[in-house]
Amino acid sequence: REEREALEKSSKAEFIPYVKMWSSLLTQPLPKIKRASLDIEVASPDEYHIPSPEEAEHQVIAVSIYGSDGRKKVFLLKRGDHSLGDSKIDEAEVLFFEKEESLLEAVFLEMLDYPFIITYNGDEFDLNYLYHRAKNLGFTEDVIPINLGRDQAWIKHGVHIDLYKFFANHALKVYVFESKYVENTLNSVCEAIINESKIEFEGSISDLPILELGRYCFNDARITYMLTSYNDDVVMRLLVVIARVAKMPFEDLGRLGVSNWIRSLMYFEHRRINALIPTSEEVSARGTIYSTAITKGKKYRGAYVLEPEAGVHFNVAVLDFASLYPSIIKVYNLSYETILCGHSECRSNIIPETPHWVCKKRYGITSLIIGSLRDLRVKLYKPLAKKYPPGSDQAVLFNTISQVLKVILNASYGVFGTEAFPLYCPPVAESTAAVGRYLILKTVDECRRRNIKVVYGDTDSLFISGAGKGEAEKMIEWAEEDLGIELDLDKVYKYVAFSKRKKNYLGVLPNGNFVLKGFTGKKSNTPKVIKDAFYNVVGILSKVNSQSDFEAAREEVKKYLKGITDDLRKKKIPLADLSFNVMISKDLSEYVDTTPQHVKAAKQLERTGRKVKGGDIISFVKTTTPDGVKPTSLAKPEEIDANKYIEYMKSTFEQLLDALGYEFDEVIASTKLEDFFWA
DNA sequence: CGTGACTGCTTACCT
DNA sequence: ACAGGTAAGCAGTCACGA
Numbered sequence: 275r276e277e278r279e280a281l282e283k284s285s286k287a288e289f290i291p292y293v294k295m296w297s298s299l300l301t302q303p304l305p306k307i308k309r310a311s312l313d314i315e316v317a318s319p320d321e322y323h324i325p326s327p328e329e330a331e332h333q334v335i336a337v338s339i340y341g342s343d344g345r346k347k348v349f350l351l352k353r354g355d356h357s358l359g360d361s362k363i364d365e366a367e368v369l370f371f372e373k374e375e376s377l378l379e380a381v382f383l384e385m386l387d388y389p390f391i392i393t394y395n396g397d398e399f400d401l402n403y404l405y406h407r408a409k410n411l412g413f414t415e416d417v418i419p420i421n422l423g424r425d426q427a428w429i430k431h432g433v434h435i436d437l438y439k440f441f442a443n444h445a446l447k448v449y450v451f452e453s454k455y456v457e458n459t460l461n462s463v464c465e466a467i468i469n470e471s472k473i474e475f476e477g478s479i480s481d482l483p484i485l486e487l488g489r490y491c492f493n494d495a496r497i498t499y500m501l502t503s504y505n506d507d508v509v510m511r512l513l514v515v516i517a518r519v520a521k522m523p524f525e526d527l528g529r530l531g532v533s534n535w536i537r538s539l540m541y542f543e544h545r546r547i548n549a550l551i552p553t554s555e556e557v558s559a560r561g562t563i564y565s566t567a568i569t570k571g572k573k574y575r576g577a578y579v580l581e582p583e584a585g586v587h588f589n590v591a592v593l594d595f596a597s598l599y600p601s602i603i604k605v606y607n608l609s610y611e612t613i614l615c616g617h618s619e620c621r622s623n624i625i626p627e628t629p630h631w632v633c634k635k636r637y638g639i640t641s642l643i644i645g646s647l648r649d650l651r652v653k654l655y656k657p658l659a660k661k662y663p664p665g666s667d668q669a670v671l672f673n674t675i676s677q678v679l680k681v682i683l684n685a686s687y688g689v690f691g692t693e694a695f696p697l698y699c700p701p702v703a704e705s706t707a708a709v710g711r712y713l714i715l716k717t718v719d720e721c722r723r724r725n726i727k728v729v730y731g732d733t734d735s736l737f738i739s740g741a742g743k744g745e746a747e748k749m750i751e752w753a754e755e756d757l758g759i760e761l762d763l764d765k766v767y768k769y770v771a772f773s774k775r776k777k778n779y780l781g782v783l784p785n786g787n788f789v790l791k792g793f794t795g796k797k798s799n800t801p802k803v804i805k806d807a808f809y810n811v812v813g814i815l816s817k818v819n820s821q822s823d824f825e826a827a828r829e830e831v832k833k834y835l836k837g838i839t840d841d842l843r844k845k846k847i848p849l850a851d852l853s854f855n856v857m858i859s860k861d862l863s864e865y866v867d868t869t870p871q872h873v874k875a876a877k878q879l880e881r882t883g884r885k886v887k888g889g890d891i892i893s894f895v896k897t898t899t900p901d902g903v904k905p906t907s908l909a910k911p912e913e914i915d916a917n918k919y920i921e922y923m924k925s926t927f928e929q930l931l932d933a934l935g936y937e938f939d940e941v942i943a944s945t946k947l948e949d950f951f952w953a
Numbered sequence: 954c955g956t957g958a959c960t961g962c963t964t965a966c967c968t
Numbered sequence: 969a970c971a972g973g974t975a976a977g978c979a980g981t982c983a984c985g986a
Contacts, residue, residue, distance in 0.1 A: 445970075453966095533970055569973055570961095576972030577968065598968085599971090684968095688970025695970075703971070733968040733973085777967045777974055794976070797965055856964070868962050868979045902978095925976080 281653050285646075288637045292646035297654065299518055300675050307510050309390035309435075310341035311499035312381075314400045315491045321478040322883055327399055330406035333374050335480070336487050337381045338366070338495035341388060342503070346496075348488045349377050359483025366492050368485070375411050378404065385419050389432035390524075394460045394498045397436045397529070401427035426529060433524045435513070437463075437501055440528040449681045450512065456798050456857060457891050460498065468504045470497045506670055515678040519647075532685040533695050539682075540697060543643055552610070554696050561614045561701040564628050565708065573691065574704035577733035578711040580718070582772035582779065585933060587729050587739040588820075590781070591746050592764040595713065597648045598734035599687035601759050602709045603702075604645025609638020610690070610699040625705040626712035632705070640702070644686045651679040652760070710734065713757055720752060730772060730779065737770060768819065771933035778929060780812060788816045794926045803851040804923050807838045811930065824934065835938075839923065842916050852914060853893040853906040860888045871896075875905045882908065896922075 278297050282290050315336040316325045325332050337349040346366040351374055371377035381404070385391060393400050405420045405427065421428040428434055441447065442458040455466035464470045473490045475482060482490065502509045516527050520535035521542040527535060544551045565575035595601060602608065606625065612633035620634045659672035689695040691703030710733065717736060721728050726745055730737040738746070746763050753761035767781040767789075778792035790796050795808030814830050817823070841847055856872035862880065865873045875894035876886045878901070886892070893906040896918040904913060924938045931938055 456965095531969060536970080567972070572972055574972080579968085579973060594968095685970040688972090691971050692969065707972075735968075775975065792966060792975075794965095797976095799965070859964075865963090870963055870978065872964090922977090929975090 277654055277658060281649060284653075285649065288642060289646050289649065292642055293650065296646060296650050300515065300650070300655075301671070302518075304511050304514050304671060304674070306342075306507070307390055307514075308342055308388060309392055309499075309502065309510075310339050310345075310385070310388040311392040311495045311502070312340075312385070312396065312400060313338050313393070313491055313494040313498060314404060315479055315487060316403060317480045318478065319480075322885055324885075325403065327402035327406055330403055330410050334378065334404065334407050335484075336491040337377065338488070338492040339381070339384050340366075340492075340495040340499040342499070345387075346492070347384060348492045349381055350484055350488045351377055353484065357483045359485045361483065361485040361489045363485065363489050363492050365496070368488060374407075375413075378408050378411065378413070379417075382408075382417065382419050385429070386431055391429050391432065391434045392498060392502055393434065393436055393438075394494070394501075395436065395438040396434060397426040397439065401429075401434065426525075428525065435502075435524060435528050437498060437509075437528075440509070440513075441501075443528075443531060445532040445681045445685055446512075449684060450677050456855075458889060460494065462891075464497045464501065468497065468500050470500060472497070506665075508670075508674065511670070511674045512678060515674050519678055519682060532681060533689045533692065535682060536686060536689050537696055540639065540643065543639060547639075549639070552697070554698060557610045557697050557699050560610060560699060561630060563700045563704055564630070565704050574700060574707065575711075576707045578714055578731075579733070579776045580728065580731035580736075582730040582774065582776060584772050584774045585935070586769055586771045586821075586824075587737075588769045590729065590737050590739045590767045590770045591741055592735055592737050592767070592781075593717075593746060593749060593761055594735040594764045595753075596652050596760045596762050597683055598710055598713070598759075599706050600644050600648035600683045602706050602713070603687065604641050604648060605758050606705070606709055607632050607638055607641045608702050608705055609640035610697050610702055612636075612638035612641065613699065613701045613705060625708060627708040628701075628705055630701050630705050640686075640690075644683065647679055647686075648683055651676055651683060655679065713759060716757065717749070717753065717761070720756075721749065724748070729770070732777060735764065739770075771815075771930065773929050773932035775929065780815070780930060780933070782816045782818070786816050788812055793929050795930070799854050799856045800926065801852050801854055801919070801922075803838065803842070803847050804919075804926055806851075807835065807923070808926060808930070810834060811927070815930075815934075828936075835923075835927070839920055842919050842923075845911055845914055845916065849895060849906055849909055849911060849914075852895045852919065854895070855891050855893050858886060858888060858890050858892050862886055864888075871903045874901050875903045878908060879905045 282293055285293055314334055317332040317335050318325050333351060335351045335353065338347070340346050348363055348366045348368045350368060350370050352370050352372055369380065371380070401420050402422060405418055405422055408418045419430050421430055438458065441463045447453060451467065455462045461472045473493050475490065479487065513524055513528060516535060517524055520527055520538050522535060522538045541551055563574045567573060567575055613630055615633035617633065617635060621631050623631050623634050625632060655672050655676040659669055659676050662669040687703060687706045690697065690699045692698060714731060714734065714736070718728050718731065721736065721738060724745065726741045727739045728736055729739045750761045750763065753759055765783065768784050769782050771780045781789040790812060793808065794800055795805060811831050811834065814827050818827050858872055858876055862873065862876055872892040872894060876892045880886055894903045895906050895909045896902060896915045897904045897909060897913040898915045899913055927938050
């Protein structure tokens, strides 16, 4: 209450009701949700055949249900020609059925005990299959607890949450799960998030002994459930908080993107204040785009990225604007109905760098909603999450709220620049970005005026070198007074190394921890051998405390890299560590313009019978064969093109070594110590 | 017909 | 169906010179 009252006091009158409304809603305790995960296995003629849910022509041979109340059941179909095997399923009660009909009946009955059913891809497969299979077996509609929509499956008595769609949500993937997984499969997500895996087996699922099949199926249900229970039910908590903010039912919010959450939230607010919801045509007609994008194919100009000053800089502070774009939307009163408003007296209220003006008479709906949510996150929930001991109920609640607000706030500007958003309003989007450029450039000017050296900056951040704590604090005060926007001291690096490339740097903190941005050496598709080598080199460099320390580190780096390149030449590196892992974003037939290397490898895989579809990760190695690549699973060690790997290593390490002023070729070719000089 | 400059496609990243 | 900006590798095209 104390913190909330302080926030209310510092808020403008128009924002106070919103702060009150949000804080009383969001601080409600989080319910424990009774639920069960469900997974099914279907007989299939061969291992590459994926049974069609609509036809549902094959038997359902196993179902597992894993409940939050501790009940865990495996339903198995007895098949005469299959042995039971000797697998043990310790945790669960195992039930055998002679007839598939009675198995399904028992499963449906069990489902009724749970108001929430959790699946991984149940919309497309598990529930869809169960429904059609039951129909095929003569079940009547009223005894099947499932309804099918166009792209989703509903539970008649409760809520079905399909985690596949939840974990595939790009915004959640990036901002909540920190891009820890790339592929959206159950196995990839579980490995990245809860350190669990699917059970591996060879051949076809239908050929497994019955108990072995049960063990496999049960494990899937178990890890699916764990995705909702790990870290104190964080996924369930996220769903509850998103539902509260977005004013959206659970069924929808797990399946729809952030733009839909924001649409729902904005529409709700229109209804609450008795305002008409405009049509997209009305909103689009407000104005047109003025700026031109730097990137081909984009609609308007975006953020500004400063040229980094190449080299090593010691004692670098990073200043950044807290939630820059939401702050701009709030402070500059940006909204579809305030931009280019009808009042002639507002026409002089011009947005910097644009011909657009904005209303002076009243606050816009976007400004009020996004502005108040921004303040809630920055001034209330972030500090509150830190105030309570980690793991306490309060810390857990405030952290969840803070994460959800982050996702929504991060998307709140972008939605106005996307045609699919019903309140699409390009002048709002381009004005937000324009003000961002204006603010960061003004701040750079102010630094220069104060003789503070700016060595880099991107969108909302400035890296300043050689400034003391006092000077940084003065800048923060200046921003508050002259810009009306909150600037923070984000961190202070022991040193930062920049090559000449933007969005690409190494920052080392006083405690030796480091931050790597942009480097090829950290990208998910880079071969493990090169990625490991890169992190090891950075590890060596992160111990450096002064210019002279670089001398000693240099020798260590050189020796280390020489070892790796020698191993590469002698083909001592295992294939798995040499593989590039690249996502194939569409189906093979859709690559009509070019045939990139991962597509070449995928085509070779298809020729061996493997199915490849959009979203799969293709693992390939560079070879001396005519295609230049081979899928890792089909390649032989002697086919590896060592030179290609050394070339790739060179360009990977140059991004780092450039900054330090020496050449990769010298590192691996030279034998004389005196050949090396550091900047 | 081979080479190199150039453009466009594709993926992954940064804010 | 949030946005734009940047890096990098490779595929494909085309002019140029032999």
